Amino acid sequence: MTPNLHLWLIPLLPLAGAAINGLFGRRFSRRAVSSIALGFCGAAFAMALWVVAQFSALSLPYSEYFAPWIRAGSFQADFAFYLDQLSLVMLLVVTGVGFLIHIYSVGYMWEEGGFYRFFSYLNLFMFFMLTLVLANNYLLMFIGWEGVGLASYLLIGFWFTKDSAVAAGKKAFIVNRIGDFGFLIALFLLIKHFGSLNFVQVFHRIAPLRPETTGAGLLTAIGLLLMVGAAGKSAQIPLYVWLPDAMEGPTPVSALIHAATMVTAGVYMVARSHVILDRAPMALMVVAIIGTLTALFAATIGVAQTDIKKVLAYSTISQLGYMFMACGVAAYSAGIFHLMTHAFFKGLLFLAAGSVIHAVGGEQDMRKMGGLRTKIPWTFWTMTAATFAIAGFWPFAGFFSKDEILWQASRVSFVYWGIGVFTAFLTSFYMFRLWFLTFFGEYRGEAKAAHGGGEHQAGIHESPKLMLAPLVILAVLSVCGGWVGSVRFERFLTPVLQAGSGASVSNVSTNALASANERKDEVSSETLLTAVALGAAALGLYLAFLMYYQRPQLPDQIAASLGGFYDAVVHKYYVDDLYATLFVKPLLDASTRILWQGIDRDVIDAAVDNGADGAREISDSVRHMQSGNLRSYAGWIAAGAAGVIAYMVWMGTR
Amino acid sequence: MVPLSYYLILSGILFACGVTGFLIKRNIITIFLSIELMLNGANLSFVAFAAQWHALSGQVFVFFVMVVAAAEAAVGLAIIIAVFRTRETLNVDRVNLLKL
Amino acid sequence: MLSIETFVIVSVIKIVIALFVLLTAVAYTVWLERKVVGHIQNRWGPTRVGPFGLLQPLADGIKFLFKEDLTPPHVYKPLYIAAPMIALVCALTSISVIPVGNWVTVAGVHTPLQITDLNIGLLLILGITSMGVYGVALAGWSSNNKYSLLGGLRASAQMVSYEVSLGLSLVGVLILAGSFSLRDIVEAQGGHFWGFIPKWNIFYGGQIIAFFIYLISAYAETNRVPFDLPEAESELVAGYHTEYSAMKFAMFFMAEYANMITVACVASLLFLGGWHGPVFGPPILQAILPIFWFVLRVFGFLFVYIWVRGTLPRFRYDQLMAFGWKFLLPLAIANLVITALVVTLRS
């Protein structure tokens, strides 16, 4: 017996907040605006907690139907929500982290203009994200999918007077569209071949199919297209380019949308549609490869970045790569697990970074920081926790999830594992680089008088309590978040991730799924692998310590010795320029030449203009009927009526 | 026992008279009157058809026609007054500025 | 079921009687008015012709007949002549549906004391009175005289306006009776509440309000004091019948009083329980008494008419209109709504 938990409230509460703030917020005081935003977001969080409290009483999956939406023949998509362990986890992460970041942003944005606008966007994002998470069919999910895209666009371009911000917003939007295109096609294929988008129905109809081990087929195509969508949303190769630019947005936004929640939607989607991927090994492999490559690639770029937020952005990309790697090896639970922990520590990292930026008065270049350890102890300690977590040191959260991923990868192929470990090393290296550069040594930047305060170093100040509280909470989470243990987490998710994947599931996933039981036999091998991973992390820590604490001149020498490669890395492998020349410019030219000048101007406009001219010429000849004499008009009418009557009589009596 | 077609023809004649009035009269008020005449013809056919099909709705329509006629008369006469105020004539042939 | 011949004969007889009675009543209403107003103003009123001047109306009639009937040069003749006729005809026609008593059997012919009992009788009366407007309006317009025109305009506007609240005030009664036939309405008022209050509409729900609305609008309808602006001597000479003389004037005159009587009849039928009243004695008396009660009510109503004329001053025209549209009409609507509610809730 399941109690009726009104899921619809959870998304609608933030929407209400968004509406109130967006429509009337201009008149409200900042206090009112923030209390409204926090109130509704907190209410959603409370609802989520309540749902969790009901958890034992629930019989998952629990689904809730509200209203019909689209009904065309057999196809049918409704406003209906669907709650299972997976969406429960996502629900908690989104609402929880979202709520914390809301609190944080109150402090962070207090000085900014457009306060109400910011919070209504933030609430709007919460609404769409929750819709995405709770949807019970791909179409509703897609609505949320597009919605978060919109919200992210709005928030990246929040400072719409800054050209770079606007451009970044557009870039994010467009790149996401490319991904969504793939997603959409996947949906169309699903509709065509399985006649539904409802998760349950689709998976039920797919379950009996054989895995396409030999040759690619329909499922592979769908899987790949879904992966394209996921790549767009979750910033994977080749569509990752928008995420670094997205750092133009306010830092809380980067934390919430571009680290904790939205970018993980792709992972969620892949895990959600695992039933399809399980039967498409090739697609699965592609996912794994993309994930692995992205992880490595982004990590290497991250090493050379100097902008604190850019570093975090690239690390986000590479962490997402990890998650996809996990999904690719059919260890979805591991991926989701990492998603959760990552939400904690990456959110924390961004918030802390924001706090740092706040402290040094808007400066984002790490080379101009340093020695902040004593100035902003709270930030420092929380950030430390996060750094260790992401670097994957025991017993921090990151360790468990990342270790799980690596181990699962190793069971498929040691290539993945190797790259993963190397990436782990890189991760730990650039994270500690950031850490050292920011907090150790002595302050290098000239204290600038921004909203930091005074003209000299004394201006560097700790952030207000309102911002520190979330930091602390998240720090605690990123320390303890992993103690759940991947095993228990996997057990928890098993009903979802095994649903529909029966005996006919490809060996890859059987291993992954069976792993929960087989662990004891492989303890030895696992401990070995774990040791190696930890070693890699430690090595990264040592190198960073060496280069950025003990002998600060070392990095330049190395850079010099690396030469071209280093430049390439610094310039992000020139990917943006490549895209610009490969896609953007031809597209622009084509649309200018053909679409605009060719079609729009010479065909459409021409048609309209000529039509107008023709109309004018005709009416010039007819206008003399308009004599202005009422009775002549009446005469015409009478004549016409007579004609009609005659015609009808003729028709009737014929 | 009168054939219903007689009633209908009567209404037709009234309507025709209305149309003719509209066509040949100059005085805008008279034109208005002929419109009312047409409406009356229509009403008669409504009632006649109601008798034909034994459906009272035919008679109900007459009320709506009357209401419309009342509204039309109110507004129309107001317009006529306004026109007379500005043009000092009721002759529609003299109220012919609306042309090219 | 009568044969057509008897039907026609009976009808003709009834019409003749009704017309005779009505015209006499008109004449003596005039006499009554002059008498009562005279006493109100501490005069004697007509005393010379006959006892108490009872023959005065006769004298007036003869005077009207033998006066020179002149038509002013600039009038629009056809309408000038038609107008008083319209007025009088409308005034007299409306009596045709008014019942004055129960069914009676005279010489084996069983017939109602009423020219004809239509089931839309009340509507007929309303329709005819609404046609009566033309008489006044056309008279005012056709006599081609600004006083007359003003009088005519005033009269028609006032009558059209007050017709609305008049009709609405009646609707309440119609709802109670559930019929347009005056006979049914009267019969619906038979009997008593709790044995002693007669079951008249006036004692029924909010109909007392309706009654007074009717009273006021009736005064306005018949252009009587305090609403006699169409013929306000002090401003308009004599209003729409300034240019009229002799018989044509007499027609207007008669029309006015005939209207008064009609209104009185309708009032006593709709609100005062028609001819209901104690009936006793020999059959002949039993046949007469209802008519007597009815006439009594009509007389009372007419008396109030005259009384009001003798006592109240004249309104200003804008006051009149404002009162009609802004007070009476909403009141009538409210009363109608309340009555409808009561009836609905009770059933």
Add this chain to the structure above:
Amino acid sequence: MEVHSGIEPMIHLTLFLLFGGICVAGAVNLLAQRHPINSALSLVVVMGSLAGEYLLLGAEFVAAIQVIIYAGAIMVLFVFVIMLLNAGEEERTGGSRVALLFGVPGMLIGTVLMAWVLLERSGTQAVSMGALPGAPKTIGWLLFHDFLLPFEVTSVLVLIAIMGAVVLASHPESVQQRNKER
């Protein structure tokens, strides 16, 4: 009806012809008269006799309303306006060729065709006197149940018409005066 039904058709036909004759005469008179007020009055006559026709068809309530509303209210409004404007007879102006060349013949053709169809082809049977009694009760029932929505809509329409009439007919300068006073 209180009459013997044997001669009922005869009465019906005579009454129909009587009222119909008055109708047509009034309509023609409407066209013939030069002065609008005569036209208006002849229209009143037409309406009155139409009410008679309605009675013959049994639509008693419609007939009564026809007299009260149409003849008694709307036409009074017309007469009122005619009296107000006092525009006198209409002048014979050039008029329009179109109306005479196309309109009148077209109208004639239409009428003749309709009459022919009605006489020859329409399957209408003969009706007896008071064929379809439209008692006030039933009409009211229809109005307030089946036609409730149209009824309300028309009421709104009338309201709008009232406001429009007031706005249109009010003296511009007087309006300005009132605005000044505000």
